[in-house]
Amino acid sequence: MEITVTVNGRSHRLDVSPNTLLVDILREQLRLTGTHVGCDTSQCGACTVHLNGDAVKSCTVLAGQADGASVVTIEGIGAVDDLHPMQAAFREHHALQCGFCTPGMIMAAIDLVEKSDHLDDAAVREGLEGNICRCTGYHNIVNAVLSVAEAKA
């Protein structure tokens, strides 16, 4: 079947099967490999992207469900010389080590900050429960997210 999907502002017509996942079109067809796959049970959050403005796990969305939708991936939020504040905060706070969870973590964190009025340490931890990081112990991730939340307040 054919779908039309806007990814990072560019519209694509894609031929997909009914069982193709959103993450597969991003990684395999569009070669946007910043979105990662860390599990097969929808629990690690490495694949998190924004679908029509909401953070979703792209391993759990069928490509067909993205027909007509707008998707933003890690590649779409900023560039090395023009970082999104969340990207900049992750670097500043050393909120990543191997970097594998990072794109999903950043996409989840942006959504969390945008949709919350008030965030404290506990609220950030709860808000990031769906994203696993094996490297950082979350300490610096939480601090990075809090710094962006504070700047917004």
Add this chain to the structure above:
Amino acid sequence: MSATGIGAPVRRREDGRFITGAGQYTDDLHVEGQVYAVFLRSPYARARITDIDASHALSGEGVLAVLTGDDMRADGIGDIPCGWLVKQKDGSDMVSAPHPPLAHTFVNYVGEPYALVVAKTQDAARHAAERVHTDFEELQPVIDLATATDSVEIHEGVRHNLAYDWELGDRTATEQALADAAHVVRLDLVNNRLIPNAMEPRAAIGRYDAATGEHTLYTTSQNPHLARLILSAFVGIAPEHKLRVVAPDVGGGFGSKIFVYAEEAAVLWAARRLRCPVKWTAERAESFLADAHGRDHLTHVELGLNEHGRFVALKVQTSANLGAYLSTFASSVPTYLYGTLLAGQYKTPNIYVEVHGVYTNTAPVDAYRGAGRPEATYVVERVVEVAAREIGKDPADLRRMNMIQPGDFPYETPVALTYDTGDYEKSLDRALELIDYAGFSARRIEARQRGCLRGIGMSCYIEACGLAPSQLAIQLGAGVGLYESGEVRMNPTGNVTVFTGTHSHGQGHETTFAQVVSDRLGVPFEDVEVVHGDTGRVEFGLGTYGSRSLAVGGSALVKASDKVIAKARIIAAHMMDVGADDVTFDGGVFSVRDSNRSMTIQEVAFAAYVPSNYPLDLEPGLSEKAFYDPENFTYPAGTHIAEVEIDADTGVVRVVDFVAVDDFGHVINPLIVEGQVHGGVAQGLGQALLEHGRYDDYGQLLTGSYMDYCMPRADDVPQFRVDTTTTPCTHNPLGVKGCGEAGAIGSPAAIMNAVTDALGVRDLTMPATSEKVWRAIRGAKGGIR
């Protein structure tokens, strides 16, 4: 200290690509013409393969081949070796059961690969894999570690399923000292099996160029050169000079990506047979089943104390589960990385340890963050804690009175190590101060009023890192030297390309090593580029594990930098027309003593490549290599203290405060060091409270996904409070000790000491899940404090 020099919290340069999604992990690579492999894995813990019928699978669209263990054997592909030969008590060699990359006759654990399907698309390969019909004859598996030595033989001729029966220390003296001791504490401990779970699942792409005979393996490896060595010398995939191994960005390892795995051999072999690049990426379920697991010990420990509370003897008996085959370093983990650390920070004069390395029909068990040293720390720090409680001494005081003192170094332990330096009380004192030890009882009373049981626990750990002095390691059974190599290449325009044999998969070497070299050569940080992870670019290396990269790899770079400076000094002297002895070097500038003549190292580099005015007897160019072989291990040590609160109604444990004070020697980048501690402590917290790799009686993995294996998530861990003390390592040029594993080594015992303190029980088996804790509360005699 400059903003980018040694000691500066430089923001990581690798982050630019990771935060923008531009990292290139193995699965992100797309090799033109690549096809896809899916592995067929044993559904049984122990079985004989009687028939593989691939005819249905092969008829599927896009299916290229179904390749089996028999095919592989017929092509002369060899077994995967264990790289460390342990000698048994009686002097004989350990028994290493043959480990074919793809099983051909017997399968010995659930998830063991025995064939692969290759197809043009991932989907086609998956579907075809489901259409291969394999007949197995089930055999009685051996799963339970406690009874494995009395069970059926897994591997023909491996009696009692024992890979080895190993010992270290003086048994007679230790037993005598225990018999004479005023007080003996006995404890049975379990070190729970862990599943490493780096967030990037393993992946590999094999590529073969028929025209040149060159093989390339892109793989998720912590040590590409070692992978090349083993795949060429032992597995026999290709000669070393025709095999290039590239480990691009790697998403965490924690030990699990040190080892050479079946899939790496198989994709290379398949690529050669099929004449097209073959790619495989693990699903998380495969990671659970077939990545090497960690820990899994049963231990009986006896600690003898005299009437004053001094430790007089420690006897440790451990059964270590090695799984179905000996993985690359499996044999060394419960022996030389474990038994040797049982002195801890204490002057215990008599120590004896014996270890049974046991085969079971479970996934191979090998190094996982800390590798042997967390297990040793757990034994020592749990039994010391119980001793303090039994003889009624404050746990901090009992530790303190037994600690090795600064004046005792170098200190030779009864278990084969010589600690070079340390100041253990200093870390202890700082940690006690940070946690406000004196104020704990008030916090406990306050918690009780809220219905919570509060406990405090500490752990004073030591580790041996910076693996390793080669001669010693080889004497003890290592199959390779454990030096590290590096190259510092000044380019004609004055910037620097640095090559290291270590591999960064989260540790930030591209930043830290650039700090080291820029500091040494006096060139700007931005002008130093670090290359790693490619046998085609880096001469040789042993990779990254055992907190060795900076202590060993960084030292190699210092050595190479010094060679560059030495050569540059001769060139500078020639050009300034003075003797080399008259030239000083500071901050990147060569100056003639007592004059205002000077040259920058960049000017010298240019002259070295454009040698117009140049010493006739000197080769052009300014690039130097060095191999650094450490004299000794390094010995990071410190004190971790945890405070926990337990909900008395639900048994839920929360770590409410955690303090880590570590002595890593000199610190190059404090930002990165703190991050390493945070991550290690979170993994240790996972071991203590959440994680447990479990099999049922049939050898089916019960914890094969994130639904059943509990990974620490953001709301399971507290803010950590981290500090350092410093006694510089005495034998490497940077004075560094290594920081990668400390968090995972010190924290489990600290947390379990806190949990048992809160509950008022002697022991509780990790992980302290709410169920276990709830039962302990209900079962506790005499009520709970």
